[in-house]
Amino acid sequence: MIVAGLDIGSLTIKAVIFEENKIKGFTIVPTGADANKLTKDCLELTLKRTGNDFKDLQAIVATGYGRISVPFTDKSITEITCHAIGANWLNPDTRTVIDIGGQDSKVISVDQDGRVVDFVMNDKCAAGTGRFLEVMANALGVKTEELGNESLKSKKKITISSMCTVFAESEVISLIAEGCAKEDIIRGLHEAISNRICSMACRLRLENTIALTGGVAKNIGMVHALKKRLKAKVYVPEEPQIVGALGAAIAASRILYSE
Amino acid sequence: MLDNYNDNFKSALIKKIAKNSNTYQLGNIGSKIYFRKSSKSFKLWLDFLFYQLKEACKKRKLVVWTNIYTPSELLYALGLIPIYPELISGVLASVGLASYFIETAESKFYTTDLCSFYRVATGLVLKGWFPEPDLIISSSQLCDGSTKFFHSISKYYNCEHYLIDTPYYNDLNSQKYLAAQLKEIAHKIDEISGQQLNNERINHTFNLSNQAREYIIKLSKFRENIPSPLSGWDAMAYILYMFFSSLGTERGLEFYRTLYQEVRERVDKGIGVIKEEKHRILWLHQIRPYYQNEIIQNLKENKAVISFEEVSYVYWSALDPQRPWASLAQKMTSNFGIGPIERRVKTVYDLVKRYNIDGVIHFSQRGCRQSCGGAYIIKDFLQKKGVPMLILDGDGADSRNYSKAQTRTRIEAFLEMLS
Numbered sequence: 001m002i003v004a005g006l007d008i009g010s011l012t013i014k015a016v017i018f019e020e021n022k023i024k025g026f027t028i029v030p031t032g033a034d035a036n037k038l039t040k041d042c043l044e045l046t047l048k049r050t051g052n053d054f055k056d057l058q059a060i061v062a063t064g065y066g067r068i069s070v071p072f073t074d075k076s077i078t079e080i081t082c083h084a085i086g087a088n089w090l091n092p093d094t095r096t097v098i099d100i101g102g103q104d105s106k107v108i109s110v111d112q113d114g115r116v117v118d119f120v121m122n123d124k125c126a127a128g129t130g131r132f133l134e135v136m137a138n139a140l141g142v143k144t145e146e147l148g149n150e151s152l153k154s155k156k157k158i159t160i161s162s163m164c165t166v167f168a169e170s171e172v173i174s175l176i177a178e179g180c181a182k183e184d185i186i187r188g189l190h191e192a193i194s195n196r197i198c199s200m201a202c203r204l205r206l207e208n209t210i211a212l213t214g215g216v217a218k219n220i221g222m223v224h225a226l227k228k229r230l231k232a233k234v235y236v237p238e239e240p241q242i243v244g245a246l247g248a249a250i251a252a253s254r255i256l257y258s259e
Numbered sequence: 260m261l262d263n264y265n266d267n268f269k270s271a272l273i274k275k276i277a278k279n280s281n282t283y284q285l286g287n288i289g290s291k292i293y294f295r296k297s298s299k300s301f302k303l304w305l306d307f308l309f310y311q312l313k314e315a316c317k318k319r320k321l322v323v324w325t326n327i328y329t330p331s332e333l334l335y336a337l338g339l340i341p342i343y344p345e346l347i348s349g350v351l352a353s354v355g356l357a358s359y360f361i362e363t364a365e366s367k368f369y370t371t372d373l374c375s376f377y378r379v380a381t382g383l384v385l386k387g388w389f390p391e392p393d394l395i396i397s398s399s400q401l402c403d404g405s406t407k408f409f410h411s412i413s414k415y416y417n418c419e420h421y422l423i424d425t426p427y428y429n430d431l432n433s434q435k436y437l438a439a440q441l442k443e444i445a446h447k448i449d450e451i452s453g454q455q456l457n458n459e460r461i462n463h464t465f466n467l468s469n470q471a472r473e474y475i476i477k478l479s480k481f482r483e484n485i486p487s488p489l490s491g492w493d494a495m496a497y498i499l500y501m502f503f504s505s506l507g508t509e510r511g512l513e514f515y516r517t518l519y520q521e522v523r524e525r526v527d528k529g530i531g532v533i534k535e536e537k538h539r540i541l542w543l544h545q546i547r548p549y550y551q552n553e554i555i556q557n558l559k560e561n562k563a564v565i566s567f568e569e570v571s572y573v574y575w576s577a578l579d580p581q582r583p584w585a586s587l588a589q590k591m592t593s594n595f596g597i598g599p600i601e602r603r604v605k606t607v608y609d610l611v612k613r614y615n616i617d618g619v620i621h622f623s624q625r626g627c628r629q630s631c632g633g634a635y636i637i638k639d640f641l642q643k644k645g646v647p648m649l650i651l652d653g654d655g656a657d658s659r660n661y662s663k664a665q666t667r668t669r670i671e672a673f674l675e676m677l678s
Contacts, residue, residue, distance in 0.1 A: 065664050068667075081676075104665065116672065117676070118642070119672060123652060
């Protein structure tokens with residue numbers, strides 16, 4: 001039984017092919033203006049990698065912000081439910097999921113079966129999201145994927161006080177002008193986001209184990225900052241960015257079982 | 260129901276407003292904007308809305324600007340024509356006209372952090388759309404933004420502002436303190452209007468209010484029904500308008516009698532708001548977003564219905580014309596929203612049980628402190644009782660603060676959690 005999970009996020013599209021309770025393959029591509037076409041391409045690329053064909057798929061579930069507009073899926077489920085399912089499958093001890101995605105961040109309480117018990121999401125602004133880090137990386141002239149390693153070099157603590165993306169960007173530019181080291185600024189940014197995420201997370205009953213999911217969990221500096229602040233048992237999946245798509249694929253296989 | 264006719268209403272209203280820019284004309288044409296499919300109660304509301312505006316423009320009686328927790332019976336007994344800026348702001352938001360007034364207010368340094376309903380109202384004032392007030396009577400109950408708004412409006416129009424200071428606790432001392440204020444205001448109005456407030460008028464107004472109250476209680480009883488016969492989405496639109504502004508009037512009574520009959524018919528026939536009712540929702544906070552939004556569709560698609568909303572709960576006892584001031588004071592202090600949060604928590608939990616609620620949505624309006632402040636305490640309490648609650652941050656009148664996708668994700672994830 002082969003199924004697919006698609007996570008159409010604001011910055012990236014993820015596809016996971018799932019067979020007999022195993023991840024057979026996955027692909028991550030950047031989101032563009034034609035999300036439908038890109039989603040289809042992303043899925044087809046994954047199928048090619050796993051040596052399958054579109055018609056082999058017995059069910060497809062979509063999640064993420066673009067979930068509604070994709071025409072070739074069987075069902076759409078929110079990313080909150082999907083991240084809970086995905087994280088639970090990867091690590092059954094997961095009781096809390098912190099998903100930091102491109103345009104929002106979510107904290108989800110999960111039970112032993114991977115069901116959502118409660119959740120909170122960030123406010124309307126981009127603070128504490130992947131987009132925030134992208135803007136800052138741009139201001140610093142660093143690639144987003146290099147932010148993590150750069151920040152680990154930091155020796156001096158810098159506090160970033162602004163959380164509005166525009167204000168923080170100008171704060172970063174001022175700090176560069178003052179001659180502050182890039183790595184210290186980046187660490188400051190990670191800590192600022194981590195503080196914001198943690199204050200949101202504390203609205204829920206934070207229970208171990210805490211799984212970090214979403215693209216931002218690939219940033220080692222961010223993970224360090226969160227671990228330091230959370231003082232909890234933290235689990236980072238090998239590929240945190242596909243947890244939503246994985247959850248969608250598992251949901252797709254459950255649809256088949258229930259039928 | 261307002262949403263069902265939104266487009267017709269909007270285009271008709273905008274067209275008419277473009278032709279007749281002053282409010283008197285708006286009052287004149289109001290009765291003509293009827294929709295073939297709309298319910299009788301909806302038409303009665305529209306009639307009432309425009310009648311009030313028209314009367315206010317005629318200036319035969321004193322025009323008083325007021326807010327929703329000032330007992331309307333006091334104003335009608337005193338022979339005043341009330342104008343409710345916050346309610347009218349909601350109506351304008353529902354027909355897509357709020358942004359224009361919000362931008363007007365913001366151009367005069369009214370910050371975006373203020374309650375959007377009062378920013379719309381401020382814009383309306385600055386553009387001269389409202390019939391001018393002869394005086395302002397407002398209550399400090401629950402809404403702190405309104406006090407500041409009315410204070411600045413009284414300066415703008417150079418008119419008296421009587422503020423009814425509502426105490427925190429619901430006890431005899433508070434009621435006495437409030438009753439004394441109400442009595443004092445009544446005497447002052449008597450002096451200004453030159454009319455003597457008599458028992459007959461008080462009797463008449465209170466009786467009308469009490470009769471309407473009986474219908475609201477019966478309606479609330481009907482809403483225990485499964486499937487839900489009346490959508491909370493409507494209850495928080497035109498019905499809410501009448502709930503706050505029409506008690507104590509013949510039109511108000513007629514409205515509730517009609518609404519009662521409409522809902523009764525639906526109950527008798529077993530007609531629900533949606534075909535298959537899976538999740539019964541209780542909506543918290545007095546308002547909902549009034550501009551074009553997809554929330555009700557999101558709920559409907561997921562087989563959820565707003566079975567009841569805290570704003571429609573009748574918290575006060577029947578008014579006693581023999582003790583008018585004490586009775587009105589009691590109505591005010593009976594509001595479960597004032598005082599310690601435990602009062603609201605208790606009422607909310609009672610409503611959850613009474614209406615067989617599966618999940619609670621708390622709409623946290625930006626710029627509204629009294630509601631948002633207690634949301635987490637309610638959530639915590641309900642969670643311990645096994646009742647899930649979603650805190651939905653949003654804006655009631657400023658559509659610029661609405662994100663379709665983000666709101667949809669929150670609502671859908673919440674409903675998935677209930678499944």
